[in-house]
Amino acid sequence: MRPDRPEFRPDPALSRAEMEELQRDIAEAAVFTDDLDFDPDDVSLDGPADADASGNERLVASDAPVIVGVDQAFLDGRAVSAVVAIQDGAVIERAHAVSPLSIPYIPGLLAFREGGPILAAFEELSAEPDLAVFDGSGRIHFREAGIATHVGVILDLPSIGVAKSLLCGEPREAVDDRPAGWSTPIEAGPNVEAPDGTVIGHAYQSRQWDRSQSINPLYVSPGHRVSAATTVKLVDALCAGYKLPEPTRLADAYADEVKAGYE
DNA sequence: GCGACAG
DNA sequence: ATCTTGTCGC
Numbered sequence: 611m612r613p614d615r616p617e618f619r620p621d622p623a624l625s626r627a628e629m630e631e632l633q634r635d636i637a638e639a640a641v642f643t644d645d646l647d648f649d650p651d652d653v654s655l656d657g658p659a660d661a662d663a664s665g666n667e668r669l670v671a672s673d674a675p676v677i678v679g680v681d682q683a684f685l686d687g688r689a690v691s692a693v694v695a696i697q698d699g700a701v702i703e704r705a706h707a708v709s710p711l712s713i714p715y716i717p718g719l720l721a722f723r724e725g726g727p728i729l730a731a732f733e734e735l736s737a738e739p740d741l742a743v744f745d746g747s748g749r750i751h752f753r754e755a756g757i758a759t760h761v762g763v764i765l766d767l768p769s770i771g772v773a774k775s776l777l778c779g780e781p782r783e784a785v786d787d788r789p790a791g792w793s794t795p796i797e798a799g800p801n802v803e804a805p806d807g808t809v810i811g812h813a814y815q816s817r818q819w820d821r822s823q824s825i826n827p828l829y830v831s832p833g834h835r836v837s838a839a840t841t842v843k844l845v846d847a848l849c850a851g852y853k854l855p856e857p858t859r860l861a862d863a864y865a866d867e868v869k870a871g872y873e
Numbered sequence: 874g875c876g877a878c879a880g
Numbered sequence: 881a882t883c884t885t886g887t888c889g890c
Binding site for chain 2: 684745758771775776
Binding site for chain 3: 682683684685715819820821823
């Protein structure tokens with residue numbers, strides 16, 4: 611897949627002030643409303659719905675959306691970036707890239723460390739994705755430009771961010787011990803460069819134990835061309851009984867697999 | 874100065 | 881993120 615807006619590439623050599631300024635440009639170019647080329651209701655992890663009288667799937671290309679999960683593994687000073695594409699829940703392609711890392715992890719500037727390596731993996735992908743699921747935040751970011759938003763804008767690809775912990779913003783309600791399916795808005799507060807109260811994402815409880823131990827919720831947010839409400843709906847449809855959505859789990863496993871071959 | 878901070 | 885054994889529970 612080719613970068614649509616190469617001028618937004620996250621250059622690790624930029625100064626901190628330049629990085630932050632680029633993020634404000636990314637946020638301005640980002641679309642936080644639904645502009646998808648598919649119906650969110652068509653997202654499913656089950657096989658094609660239509661089959662002939664004998665129950666066999668039709669021998670034609672599916673028109674179901676192609677969704678990619680993006681994740682990374684690390685070794686020494688390198689990143690193993692993995693992109694796994696699925697359609698109707700089945701893997702149709704896997705692509706990866708191994709790239710040197712030039713800067714350390716800095717909260718708020720993750721895209722400048724991992725964005726380039728991720729774009730390299732996308733260039734190895736031949737499938738044409740309809741949606742990308744990133745491990746990290748999208749709009750839930752100090753300047754509304756987390757890695758899901760940054761990469762989504764560069765590729766002009768609808769994207770969402772799925773983070774395991776909250777970077778910034780304020781949950782409207784306490785998030786502890788919630789049942790599966792529950793969600794609450796994450797609103798912009800003093801740390802976010804957006805009008806106070808702006809809904810920048812949601813805490814979403816994708817899984818929960820029946821008793822005893824409790825699982826923390828996921829923090830999901832729009833990357834590009836997806837609304838906050840649809841983001842929750844998509845993540846819900848992409849989860850299969852585990853805390854993390856399937857695209858993310860598959861990408862995580864593939865990244866580990868590739869990494870294992872390098873050591 | 875102090876606290877908070879995706880992966 | 882990564883380094884890592886055991887352990888609780890269905």
